[in-house]
Amino acid sequence: MATIGREVRPVSYPRGEVRASDFRVVEVDLRPPRPGEVLVRNTWTSVDAALRLRLREEAPPGYFPAFPLEQPMDGIMTVGEVVESHADGFNPGDTVWHASGWRDYALVEAERPALGGVGTLTKLDVRGAPPQAYLGPLGANGLTAYAGLQVAGLREGDVVWVSAAAGAVGSLVVQLAKIGGAQVIGSAGSADKVRHLVADLGVDAAFNYKDGPLPDLLREVAPDGIDVYFDNVGGTHLEVALGALRRAGRVAICGMISEYAAPKPPPGPGNLMLAVTKGLTIRGYRASYHTHLLPEMSRRMGTWLREGRIRHRETVVDGLAQAPAALAALLRGDNTGKTLVRIEDLPHREGVAHRFDQRQS
Incomplete structure (x- = not known):
């Protein structure tokens, strides 16, 4: 049985402030994963100011390419749970990060580099930190x-x-x-x-x-x-x-x-x-440019989080459809700390922003 997913797609490039009308949410049928691929149910997706650079007809030279209109927005960090795997080293239930965000399900090729290597599919250890921390201080x-x-x-x-x-x-x-x-x-x-x-x-x-x-x-x-x-x-x-x-x-x-x-x-x-x-x-x-530092950074940052020497605040918006509004708010300066979208459907809470201070204990 095919999985039905939802994707946020740009339909026009913003002129000035990002607006909800510049995007639409599309339902798509996802095929089963092929050899070397996994199907991931995304749970958290990142919202970053630099996404605005890709919401143009042309992104700055040397940067990641502009998002094509009416296409899924590849190249946005997200975390989720593996639902089905045809790739060595990944099993159903694993928590992973990858770069196919602003959608609730994603087919991800396990060994394909993404975002210069930062967004390549990676299994995460969530025993000492919540999954979304890998979109912030641990990512x-x-x-x-x-x-x-x-x-x-x-x-x-x-x-x-x-x-x-x-x-x-x-x-x-x-x-x-x-x-x-x-x-x-x-x-x-x-x-x-x-x-x-x-x-x-x-x-x-x-x-x-x-x-x-x-x-x-x-x-x-x-x-x-x-x-x-x-x-x-x-x-x-x-x-x-x-x-x-x-x-x-x-x-x-x-x-x-x-x-x-x-x-x-x-x-x-x-x-x-x-x-x-x-x-x-x-x-x-x-x-x-510095992916070689990622293991060192993750180890040291994890220690500082557990010791309480690093604190991080999250601005959380509920609902996949609210991702454009979350980006607009970030660009206006309405956020503090890391802006995240919690993807699970929560109709009674969708669109509500929450702020959390995170300190690992």
Whole structure:
């Protein structure tokens, strides 16, 4: 008997804000898995700001390709349970991650690389962590944060500024930098997020970038400048960081959310000559460039989670059909921590956002 699944498909590329009308949910008949494939019932799927880059006619050069209209959105991390397996090493009941998200069932080829290797079908150990943690601190977000501080050459005693510090990656970066012996400054877009950064995540100082001129806000908390800037935002934030960096400062560019939905690319920093005069290092990167660090990151992050040294908050939306609304909310800055969609059908709860603080005991 064929399995009937549902998929969220884009029907138009958003102009400005992501809207529900840019997508539709389609029912599809799934064939049985062929040799080397597994059928997975997805339970949690990821919502990431960078998906907006693929909701264009053309994605940025060198990035993952744009999502074709009227097609399933391949390349979104998700976790689920194996229902049927014709692949060695995978059995019904196994919890796995893969990159066929925003659907409730997926046929996955076991050995086919996905998302540069980060999203290749992988069996997960959920004895010490809930499955959805593998979409956050134990997965691609954790790898992005962990690798980024290596890219930045973090040293004990550094003064580090992290933008979008209450987001899925930024919230991990600030805590990893503290573990590494840095003085950490976080910026975010609301008073609640600033309180979360200080009270829950232990940053040394935090500010709401909407509260005044950004150079003044940063100068108040870092009067002597910074050594490292971890960039999730780009635009004005990057320009201000270049001005605040001390000699031989470093920038790790993880993302530029300020540009994702911009109708045209904003101008670059007007003070880039400071990279020459100060001897700065500016390096962009992606998690898929650093898959060799995944086992090390997972082991160390798992330990820190169990010890309570790493905390992570989840913004959870119920219902597969609500994935576009969850993405729109994330891009507006309405989320804190990792945004997730819980896929199981829960009619009485669908569309309701929940927030959870997760600490492994």
